Every structure is written in structure tokens, then in C-alpha cells.
Amino acid sequence: MSILNREEDGLFYAEQLQNKVISPKELVEQSFQVIEKENPALNAVIHQRKEKALKEAEERDFSGKPFGGIPILVKGLGQSLAGEPHTSGSSLLKNSVAAQTSHFTQALINAGFIVIGQTNVPEFGFKNITEPELYGPSRNPWNTDYSPGGSSGGAAAAVTSGMVPIAGASDGGGSIRIPASFTGLVGLKPTRGRTPIGPGSGRNWQGASISFALTKSIRDTAAMMDVLQTIQPAAAFQTPLFAEGYMNHLHYAPKKTFRIAYSLESPVLSKVSEEAQQAVLKTVEWLRAQGHSVVEKTPEIDGVHLMKSYYVMNSGETTAMMENIESALQRKLTINDMELVTWVLYNAGKTISAAAYSNTLSTWDQAAEVMANFNESFDLFLTPATADSAPKVGTDWQDEAMLERMRNITEVDSTEQQQVVWDMFSESLPITPFGMQANLTGQPSISLPVHLTKDGLPLGVQFTAPKGREEWLLAIGRDMEADGQFI
Structure with a gap:
């Protein structure tokens, strides 16, 4: 029987590891087995560090780490690990090797993750699909004729197919939320300045881009926020720490009745499919049934x-x-x-x-x-x-x-x-016209997996909150997930 189950989240395996039901080495070995089986069809993973990861699984001390011993894949763009490839999906950099570990990747390691490899990206992250000439296209586990999106498309395909329960991702114009929508995952873009950046740079794309993760559950997303939120004195943008803690808030904070505006209009005046509209209207109906105030209203932004x-x-x-x-x-x-x-x-x-x-x-x-x-x-x-x-x-x-x-x-x-x-x-x-606005305003925004099209493909809805209010996004997500609204 496989140890890894594509339906289970990271905290499930963290508990299994803490209770010694499985060992870090067994879990890492299982990840590599799933990659070997699934990657030829999906092309999600572009680099594996098998020997190093298995050695770390045996030798590292994971005590007290919330994700101690969990295998993770990092994005092949911006999430560098010293001594590993650093190509950014570009043939120009195909022989490039990282000289240093990014602060984001180091934060993952500090949380107990074992980095087992890197995921596919479009060249320099410039597209909403993942089809680099260097590595070839990633494919959607729901139907391999389709794209998992981009630029974190390899990460999305890896998590959806069960290679890892969580994968590193980043979002400079929807690049977490787009793949989340296309592959049925939870995709949060945090507030500008929330997660680690650098070294060597105090801003990414003038603050538009931020690193985080693609997950299968709200609780994993909350736990990732707890281990990744930071204040970096050298960073150009900083967000006050959420001292209460995101997991604590999910468990103990009283439910809030939200005032919610919704819009079906594309911000660039393009067509929005009937199924995407249905996903929102279905969510509106559910929100109203929960007692939230919901009105149709679009911000006055060109x-x-x-x-x-x-x-x-x-x-x-x-x-x-x-x-x-x-x-x-x-x-x-x-x-x-x-x-x-x-x-x-x-x-x-x-x-x-x-x-x-x-x-x-x-x-x-x-x-x-x-x-x-x-x-x-x-x-x-x-x-x-x-x-x-x-x-x-x-x-x-x-x-x-x-x-x-x-x-x-x-x-x-x-x-x-x-x-x-x-x-x-x-x-x-x-x-994909809905993602970029939050990147440019600096707000947190989340894609939640609520809809399956008649063709059997996922579609997400997106909630955007004021700066620093990720806990509101997680609260809505928790309630929808608990009530069976996720696909």
C-alpha cells in the first residue's frame, strides 16, 4: 500500500511522522516513486535531488518542526537552493547553478521540509501557462490534454497528482491562483511583504511578486502562513506579523459575518465564461445562506x-x-x-x-x-x-x-x-484577467476550488481582502471547505 495518498494534505503526513507511523525517509522515497510514475505524463518536475534528500531524511533533526520530514518541491524560478540548478526555465541559463539559498527556501527548510527537487516553469515566469522551450510543457493531471496554468504550473501538477502534498510557488500576476483554479487546489497570494525575499533583492517586480505555496487544504495554507510570515529589516516592503497565528485563528476565533462585494466582469472587459460566472453565483448563494452580506459591486478601477x-x-x-x-x-x-x-x-x-x-x-x-x-x-x-x-x-x-x-x-x-x-x-x-490587480495593490487574494465544468475541469473563485487580512480569506475558505463546497 502506498504511503502517499493524493487526497491527504501536509499536516496529515506531519502527524503520521510525529507519531512514527512512517519515517521521513519512507515518505521521501514514496514521493520519488510517485514522481517516477506520474512525471513522464505530466512533466511537472524538472530536477530531483534523490541522494541528498534521502540523506537529509535520515540525518536531519526534525524535532519541533511543524512540517518535520515532509517532502516538498520548490519552484524552478526564484526559489534557489545552493548547488542546485538555477535555470528560471530558460535555455540561456540551462547550465546555471545557484550560488546561494534563497531566504524563502531556507524558511521552508527551517520549518522541517525536505527539498526533493524543482518544478517546471515558463521562461522567467512570463506566461500563464507552463510550456518552456527548455523543458517542454507541463500537463494537467485532471486531463493531460490541458495546461495546469502558470507560472507555477509544474508545482500545481505535482501537488494535484500526489507527488508532494505541498509545493513552493510564487505569484507576480496570478501565478499561484491561476494554477490553483485550473487544477483544483487552494492558492493564496499573501499580502505584499509577508513572506521572505532575497538575498540580493529587497523587492520582486516592484512588490508585485511574492513567494508562497500551493496546497490541498485551508489548514495547510494557514500552517504555511505561520511558518513563512516574517519581518525582514532589509526588505523594501514589510507587513506586521499576525501575532495570533493563522492556525490559532482558524481554531479559536469567533466566526465573523463578512460584507462581501462580487463582480462577474472582467477587469479588461473581456468575456467571462458561463461556468466561471456559475462558480461565483453558486458561491454567492452559499455565502448568503451563511448570513454574510453580499452585493454585486465592482471597484472603480480602469x-x-x-x-x-x-x-x-x-x-x-x-x-x-x-x-x-x-x-x-x-x-x-x-x-x-x-x-x-x-x-x-x-x-x-x-x-x-x-x-x-x-x-x-x-x-x-x-x-x-x-x-x-x-x-x-x-x-x-x-x-x-x-x-x-x-x-x-x-x-x-x-x-x-x-x-x-x-x-x-x-x-x-x-x-x-x-x-x-x-x-x-x-x-x-x-x-486570466482577475489575478493581477491584487499583485499591484499588494492585497492578499486566494483561489478556492469550488467548481467542476461540464468537461470535468476545475474552476476556482477568488476572494481578495484588505492588506494584512489573510485570516479573513482563510476563515471563508475554512467554512466553505468544511461545508463541502470544495470539489
Whole structure:
């Protein structure tokens, strides 16, 4: 009989380990067996550290660690472990090895996790699917014709298929919540500044991106918040610690009646599928039955303008990253060094003015102010997590005319370059338009697995809370989970 059960969460195995029903080595061995069985079809895992992980399972002291002896996979982007590959899903970095361990990965180790490998990502995390040229596409365990999303797509496929109960993930524009919606997981993006960052960087994408995890349960999510919340003096953004503790709050805090606004409208004015709307309306009905106040109301934010500001940042940050890589390689980069989407962002960022970049951050701040005012009337904001279920692997997101514009990105002016950036995402963004706003305002936001489409694919709903109020998201999630609302 297998030790690992794809339905059980991390805390279940933590209890099994604490009671010595199983050993860390047995659990790690079982993870590798599941990877061996499932990964050929899913391509979720791009690197395994078998000998090192098994040695750690035997030799490390896990006493007093909440996740002592639990195997975990970290994301192959930004969650480095010294001496292991550090490719960011890019052929340009295929031989790169991490010189240091990220503070986030170290926090996982400090909590008792055993890092057994890395998960697949799109090149530099730039897509809402996971199909890097370097490693090939990850596939959705619910139906391998479909994508698990991105950029934490490998992580989602790994957790859903039972390779590990929890996987490291990160979210710079929905990259935890999108895969959670597509694969039926719980996906929380914490408040800006909540979890460890660095070393070497005090901000990721100007605060838009944050590391956390993909889980199977609310209690695992709460326990992960307890072990990962931090105050880092060197970090650009800091959030006060939740001293009560998230697990304690789940168990002991009195139930709160929430004021909830919901919207079925895409912030970029694109189509929202009937099934995504059904998922929200079904949730609204349940919320009202529980006594919560729920009204239909959309914040007055220009979503198209906000998303365009995101791409300005994305372009500028890509240029900065690539210039650092050029310096390290001591040569100029060419179109053959990277995927075409990356090439477009890299070149578009070269012509962005300091004023345009500053105005982008001001746009984010203005949106944050709108949401802070909105939260004076509403505790939570409910939307679809994604506008539709997962797309098929290998979907053509750009036609030949668009690809030609992308290849010619260096031949046009800055205004047209930003238009090319917008247009190259014009087919993929409408599937996942709901995630980015919380990245830019800094709010916590969670995808909850509440719906199965007629095609048998998961769809999530998304709740967004005021900054620092992850416990509200967890409370709603706990009640929905306990009442059988999760798929």
C-alpha cells in the first residue's frame, strides 16, 4: 500500500511522522516513486535531488518542526537552493547553478521540509501557462490534454497528482491562483511583504511578486502562513506579523459575518465564461445562506490602464535582468538566446523612460487607494479566479502576423513597442484577467476550488481582502471547505 495518498494534505503526513507511523525517509522515497510514475505524463518536475534528500531524511533533526520530514518541491524560478540548478526555465541559463539559498527556501527548510527537487516553469515566469522551450510543457493531471496554468504550473501538477502534498510557488500576476483554479487546489497570494525575499533583492517586480505555496487544504495554507510570515529589516516592503497565528485563528476565533462585494466582469472587459460566472453565483448563494452580506459591486478601477502599467513594469524589469545577464556573460544577447515573448519584453523595456516607469508605480498606488476605500464598505471582494477553465497544451496564442510584429520589436518606437507587448498577450490575458490587480495593490487574494465544468475541469473563485487580512480569506475558505463546497 502506498504511503502517499493524493487526497491527504501536509499536516496529515506531519502527524503520521510525529507519531512514527512512517519515517521521513519512507515518505521521501514514496514521493520519488510517485514522481517516477506520474512525471513522464505530466512533466511537472524538472530536477530531483534523490541522494541528498534521502540523506537529509535520515540525518536531519526534525524535532519541533511543524512540517518535520515532509517532502516538498520548490519552484524552478526564484526559489534557489545552493548547488542546485538555477535555470528560471530558460535555455540561456540551462547550465546555471545557484550560488546561494534563497531566504524563502531556507524558511521552508527551517520549518522541517525536505527539498526533493524543482518544478517546471515558463521562461522567467512570463506566461500563464507552463510550456518552456527548455523543458517542454507541463500537463494537467485532471486531463493531460490541458495546461495546469502558470507560472507555477509544474508545482500545481505535482501537488494535484500526489507527488508532494505541498509545493513552493510564487505569484507576480496570478501565478499561484491561476494554477490553483485550473487544477483544483487552494492558492493564496499573501499580502505584499509577508513572506521572505532575497538575498540580493529587497523587492520582486516592484512588490508585485511574492513567494508562497500551493496546497490541498485551508489548514495547510494557514500552517504555511505561520511558518513563512516574517519581518525582514532589509526588505523594501514589510507587513506586521499576525501575532495570533493563522492556525490559532482558524481554531479559536469567533466566526465573523463578512460584507462581501462580487463582480462577474472582467477587469479588461473581456468575456467571462458561463461556468466561471456559475462558480461565483453558486458561491454567492452559499455565502448568503451563511448570513454574510453580499452585493454585486465592482471597484472603480480602469483595469485596462492598470494592466498596461503592469506590462511597463514587466518590460523594464526584464531589461534590467537581461542587462545583468549580459554583464555576467560578457556578450550581447540576441533573439536566439531567449523565447520570443522574453525578447519582446527585453527590447520594449530598453525604451521606457524613467517618468513612464514612475507613473506606472503611481498607477498601482492609485489602485491601492481605490481598494482601500472600497474595503471601508466591503471586507472581501469575490470574482472568478480565472475567466475559464484550463486551455489546451500547445494553444497558439499569437498568429503569424503577431509573431512577425514580435520579431520586429527593435524596429519600432517605444509607443508601438508597448502596443506590441499588450497585443501579444491579447489572447491569453482574457482567460486570466482577475489575478493581477491584487499583485499591484499588494492585497492578499486566494483561489478556492469550488467548481467542476461540464468537461470535468476545475474552476476556482477568488476572494481578495484588505492588506494584512489573510485570516479573513482563510476563515471563508475554512467554512466553505468544511461545508463541502470544495470539489
